[in-house]
Amino acid sequence: SNINFFKVEDLRTVRSGVVYHFKVIHARLSYQLFRCPHCGFPSLIKNGTTLTKLRLTTLNGPMILLYLRKQRYFCKSCQTTYGAKTPIVEKNHSLTRGLKSAVFKLAKQSLPVTTIAKIVGISASSVERILYHDFQRPQRLAKLPEHLCFDEFKSVAKLYSFIALNAKSHNLISILDDRLSKNICAYFENRYSLNERLKVKSVVIDLNANYQIFIKRLFPNAQIVIDRFHIIQLVNRAFDQLRVTTLKQLNDKHSR
Ligand SMILES: [Zn+2]
Incomplete structure (x- = not known):
């Protein structure tokens, strides 16, 4: 409400060799305001407009810009200025x-x-x-799950990050910026008491030998389970390697 549209036009810009098509909607936001929001006196007068350029939603179409002229008000008694507000956008956001x-x-x-x-x-x-x-990353969970999954993945700047999940619900326990053993140990030791960690029954991991060393220390009662996916992956790789070496040893290239 309070927004009047008066023109729509097409805009074409070239930015670093790429052509962008925009639809630009020109509109004006204005309403009658009688009392000053600062001092409360009915001494407001209209005092020009300011242009704001907003981005509206679009899906797969041209990008839509809203050039909105917002009414400004001036209070004659307390000398402050005030801009018209609209719920379609937060203050100072585009x-x-x-x-x-x-x-x-x-x-x-x-x-x-x-x-x-x-x-x-x-x-x-x-x-x-x-x-x-x-x-905000949660500091710690109220209750550490009995079954955990650990893995790592490539994140920003091709570095590896560490991820821990609840093995049953697959809910996130934590993501750490790196996968250094000392940081992973510090993370769990600083947040969960030994009593809590003793209740962990199993930890699912890949074949990363580093994890096996500290899991025994962190979760003394936990059984280490090697993820089925990683075993199959290893078997596949070994099988493929053997296939290629055998192939190279064959002298008869036509009878494969
Ligand atoms: Zn005022």
Whole structure:
């Protein structure tokens, strides 16, 4: 409400060799305001507009910009100025709430950040900021699960990160920035008492020998289970290697 649209136009820009097509909606945000929000006196007058450039939601179409002229007010009694407000966007933000909720919807489909960025038409770092701006890693879980899974994955800058899951529910326990044994041990020892750690019954890991050394120390009662996936992967690799060496030893290249 309070927004009047008066023109839509097509905009074409070239940024580092790539052509971008935009739809630009020109609109004006204005309403009657009688009392000053600062001092409460009915001494407000309209005092020009400011232009803000906002991003609206779009899916696979051209990107849509809203050039919104916001009314400004001036209070004659306390000399302050005040800008008109709208619920479609937060103060000092240029990405509208609609666009942010589109990002959340796509993230719920487990799409990668870069894909979401392409679909919505904003940068990957903006997507990350929307998704994680108020995300805090939990300090610790109320109760450590009895069955854990440990693994590592390539994350930023091709470094490996450590991940721990609840083996039954697959809920996240923690992600650590690196996979150094001392940091993993410190993480669990600083958060969970020995009594809590004694209740862990099993830890599922790949064939990383480092983990086996400290798991016995961290979780003395836990059984180490090698993940089926990693065993099959190892067998497959060994089998393939043997196949290739045998193939190279064959002199008759036509009868394979
Ligand atoms: Zn005032």
